[in-house]
Amino acid sequence: MSSLFHHAKPAEEIPTAAIKVDKVVKRFGNFEAVKGISFEVKDGEIFGLLGPNGAGKSTLIRMMTTLIPLSEGKAYIGGHDVEKEPDAARRCMGVIPQALTSDINLTVEENLSIYAKLYGVNRAERKRSIDELLEAVDLVKWRNAETKTLSGGMRRRLEIARGLVHSPRIFFLDEPTTGLDPVSRVAVWEMLNNLKAKRQLTILITTHYMDEADRLCDRIAIVDHGKLVVLDTPSQLKQSVPGNNVIEAQFLAPPEDWEARLQAFQDVTSVQSEGSGMFRVLTTNGSRTTTELVEMAVRNSVEIKTLTVQNTTLDDVFVHYTGRQLRDEQVKTFGFVIPPRPGMQP
Ligand SMILES: Nc1ncnc2c1ncn2[C@@H]1O[C@H](COP(=O)(O)OP(=O)(O)O)[C@@H](O)[C@H]1O
Ligand SMILES: [Mg+2]
Known part of the structure; x- marks a missing residue:
């Protein structure tokens, strides 16, 4: 044929x-x-x-x-x-x-x-x-x-x-x-x-x-x-990045080893320090990491200025594959603790 x-x-x-x-x-x-x-x-x-x-x-x-x-x-x-x-x-x-x-x-x-x-x-x-x-x-x-x-x-x-x-x-x-x-x-x-x-x-x-x-x-x-x-x-693309939740938290005057201590949490896959006490934390378990983070802040009398939990975004994908950030002007919420989104991992 x-x-x-x-x-x-x-x-x-x-x-x-x-x-x-x-x-x-x-x-x-x-x-x-x-x-x-x-x-x-x-x-x-x-x-x-x-x-x-x-x-x-x-x-x-x-x-x-x-x-x-x-x-x-x-x-x-x-x-x-x-x-x-x-x-x-x-x-x-x-x-x-x-x-x-x-x-x-x-x-x-x-x-x-x-x-x-x-x-x-x-x-x-x-x-x-x-x-x-x-x-x-x-x-x-x-x-x-x-x-x-x-x-x-x-x-x-x-x-x-x-x-x-x-x-x-x-x-x-x-x-x-x-x-x-x-x-x-x-x-x-x-x-x-x-x-x-x-x-x-x-x-x-x-x-x-x-x-x-x-x-x-x-x-x-x-x-x-x-x-x-x-x-x-x-x-x-989002699934290909290790960690499927992103926590952004800003602390008032955190101690010097704060980044290392965040990194040591069991579910955390990466931590980026963004200056002015702001940290971007990728985790495979958003709510557990959020709880641990809040408890650590309370134990150390470190004030949390802002806290947001989201699913992984294309921003994280871009950072993961290029090692750099490609960020638009983003609206940030200040002064509130925002509860985890519904649908986030328990
Ligand atoms: N006609 C040109 N002569 C010389 N360099 C150019 C020309 N067009 C684009 N470039 C360069 O090629 C690169 C890619 O440009 P471009 O395709 O416009 O990027 P983008 O659209 O992604 O912003 C840039 O460094 C730009 O300066
Ligand atoms: Mg262009």
Whole structure:
């Protein structure tokens, strides 16, 4: 049986994944911004590239979307080699670059219409697509408004719509919520989820926000210094870190050996001293460690200023795999003892 069809096999295997990058390298002069990254994105997935500024995320997106040449390796979008068949690759992708690029002197509809024409979308399809997209990004009422009158969040939503006017299968977004307020960020996430379901999109998004990657992505690749550090689902990533609860506690003037004493608790897997009496403790048993910690503080007459217990977050994953912290500005609660979350290990 197999011998019958053997000769029909194509010489070069065409990848079936929506996106495939294989040992991709990008050099700018002597500087290697991307150092041999490989991954595949499955059809219908929301895939996140998570990493700090300068990690190489935009450079990777620019190579995948045919904006800059690869120094080494291969990239396939929708099965098309971006270097051999750039036009075919471009036709199946929509791209939202990191900077806002809609024309502020045009109306919302004009911005969409120009792009649709640019991609050769016919009049009937243009109208249908623009109507549907304005609805999806909640800008129907703003259709005839000049783009300069929109807020940052609305303008980002317009650009998301614009990137989809030609009905691409694969959607690239570079830091889509950077600079947006928290409410607008959540609105963008909801819209991306709705659009993905409605249009059967595959989405690749870059972000330096942990919560964004966690909330939105089916799988996350952590990139740092041009390398792929680890790739998995958010929950698998969190489970891969030893210790599944995080206690953050701030003490008033703790003794010098405090960190060592926290480290000595039976369930504790790591302790980080963050200065000003603040400690971040990873433990496999949140409530037991919390009890021990409070008892130790009471025995030593050390005042606890704050105490929070959480499940492991992507922050901990990032620290675990890179040895460094990637933290957004976080809201801290002061002066309260916060009881362990329900669902935490007994
Ligand atoms: N055109 C360029 N010429 C030289 N260096 C560049 C260029 N583009 C990016 N870089 C460098 O490559 C690294 C990765 O940049 P970038 O891909 O923009 O990171 P990210 O998007 O993750 O913040 C940075 O050190 C940046 O300074
Ligand atoms: Mg970038």
